[in-house]
Amino acid sequence: MGLLVTLEGGPGSGTAEQALLLRQSLDGEGVPADFVQPGGEDAWLVPDGQRAPEWPPASRVAPFLFAVTHLADTWHHLAAPGVAAGSIVILDRYRTTLLAHARARKLDAEWAAATVAVLRPADVAIYLRSDPVRQLDRLLRAGQALRGWQVGIDVGAARGTGFAGAFRAYQSTVSRQFDALAGPGRLLVLDGDGDPAVLQRQIHDAVITALEAVG
Amino acid sequence: MRPPVRRGSGRLIAFEGMDGSGKSTQSRLLFRWLQAQGAAVAQTAWNSSPLVAPAIHRGKSTRSLVPLTFSLVHACDFADRFERIILPHLEAGHTVVADRYVFTGMARDAARGVDPAWLRQLYDFAPLPHLTFYCAIEPEVAVQRLLSGRPRIKYYEAGLDVDPQAVDRRRAFVRFQGRIADEYGRMAKEFGFVTLDATRPLAEQQRDVREAVADVLGGLDASALVASGRGTEEQ
Numbered sequence: 001m002g003l004l005v006t007l008e009g010g011p012g013s014g015t016a017e018q019a020l021l022l023r024q025s026l027d028g029e030g031v032p033a034d035f036v037q038p039g040g041e042d043a044w045l046v047p048d049g050q051r052a053p054e055w056p057p058a059s060r061v062a063p064f065l066f067a068v069t070h071l072a073d074t075w076h077h078l079a080a081p082g083v084a085a086g087s088i089v090i091l092d093r094y095r096t097t098l099l100a101h102a103r104a105r106k107l108d109a110e111w112a113a114a115t116v117a118v119l120r121p122a123d124v125a126i127y128l129r130s131d132p133v134r135q136l137d138r139l140l141r142a143g144q145a146l147r148g149w150q151v152g153i154d155v156g157a158a159r160g161t162g163f164a165g166a167f168r169a170y171q172s173t174v175s176r177q178f179d180a181l182a183g184p185g186r187l188l189v190l191d192g193d194g195d196p197a198v199l200q201r202q203i204h205d206a207v208i209t210a211l212e213a214v215g
Numbered sequence: 216m217r218p219p220v221r222r223g224s225g226r227l228i229a230f231e232g233m234d235g236s237g238k239s240t241q242s243r244l245l246f247r248w249l250q251a252q253g254a255a256v257a258q259t260a261w262n263s264s265p266l267v268a269p270a271i272h273r274g275k276s277t278r279s280l281v282p283l284t285f286s287l288v289h290a291c292d293f294a295d296r297f298e299r300i301i302l303p304h305l306e307a308g309h310t311v312v313a314d315r316y317v318f319t320g321m322a323r324d325a326a327r328g329v330d331p332a333w334l335r336q337l338y339d340f341a342p343l344p345h346l347t348f349y350c351a352i353e354p355e356v357a358v359q360r361l362l363s364g365r366p367r368i369k370y371y372e373a374g375l376d377v378d379p380q381a382v383d384r385r386r387a388f389v390r391f392q393g394r395i396a397d398e399y400g401r402m403a404k405e406f407g408f409v410t411l412d413a414t415r416p417l418a419e420q421q422r423d424v425r426e427a428v429a430d431v432l433g434g435l436d437a438s439a440l441v442a443s444g445r446g447t448e449e450q
Contacts, residue, residue: 053267056298059295059299061340062266062291062297062298069284073284076284111340
């Protein structure tokens with residue numbers, strides 16, 4: 001059996017970049033690894049050429065369940081075969097990121113956690129903690145437009161602050177929820193704003209340790 | 216599950232039963248009768264959210280839904296309708312007639328092997344209906360009804376996703392819907408369903424429905440309409 005490794009964090013925290021680096025380093029060592037982005041082109045929930053549903057502002061439960069469905073489908077079709085075949089499958093954001101956003105959106109935390117518990121847990125879950133100011137900077141430098149859900153526009157975070165201010169305010173709330181979800185044995189917390197090479201070594205070592213533990 | 220919604224004094228009436236049990240007909244008749252009575256009433260049907268429909272269609276047409284994703288995407292469909300239609304109407308004091316409610320998800324998904332306890336917590340965001348009618352029918356009768364109106368049983372309603380070796384779709388339907396009926400039977404006791412014998416004439420069933428609804432809503436005269444036969448329709 002392989003391993004399911006998830007990199008968790010807010011937008012612009014570097015999860016995708018670190019996931020790619022991890023796959024490259026594992027490949028270089030002859031360790032089979034796959035990188036899966038749940039929001040990628042293989043997702044059947046969002047038909048080709050279309051975007052995810054534009055949920056009405058009052059929607060809370062439906063968008064959350066759509067995301068849970070999406071992750072369940074990603075696990076079943078894209079990740080599980082690789083894990084079963086003995087690969088290390090790296091997911092760019094999974095259960096913890098979803099739960100952090102759910103809590104920031106004031107969903108019943110106990111209900112959300114019990115619902116998400118149906119998803120196969122990660123063998124190694126790593127949270128890249130990042131300053132929302134740095135997150136925003138990375139997104140803008142990458143030329144990415146801010147999306148409504150990233151700034152919490154649907155929960156009123158954008159009122160009177162502009163998109164950038166709303167992003168910082170909302171992602172600060174999300175960050176606090178990540179911290180609340182972290183704990184011994186649940187989530188490895190690393191400094192997403194530190195030296196990327198050092199961060200990559202820490203991630204790599206955590207994965208290798210877990211791999212050795214399962215034999 | 217949570218108790219019925221208190222705010223606004225709206226009333227929630229649900230119809231449940233396997234495919235071909237006639238619940239859509241009964242719920243439609245009730246909806247029209249309530250409209251004719253001047254009641255503020257809304258209706259909603261399972262699997263009808265325009266926002267989630269593309270995902271469900273895609274999943275079914277490609278047969279890529281597995282029991283868990285089948286369960287979750289239909290819960291998502293329900294949640295969207297609950298947040299946009301059912302809850303606002305209830306909070307406004309209206310009556311909502313639901314052609315299938317959360318029990319459909321619970322019964323179908325449990326029949327597919329999803330954990331019933333997890334399913335109950337999944338739908339815990341929704342309140343219990345004030346009345347739930349369960350249209351009880353044998354799967355053999357239901358399949359005859361369905362095939363009298365269309366050429367074949369659909370892949371997922373026959374449970375072929377969890378019975379891939381099945382050769383005969385009709386027999387697979389009977390097996391799968393039988394498991395769903397077992398789940399409904401358990402929930403009928405757990406949640407206090409009003410069971411209707413779905414093989415009785417439509418008008419008789421509708422009379423029982425209206426009498427029960429009139430008790431819950433108050434201020435409605437079910438007896439006059441039923442006695443004269445007005446307000447009912449043929450299936």
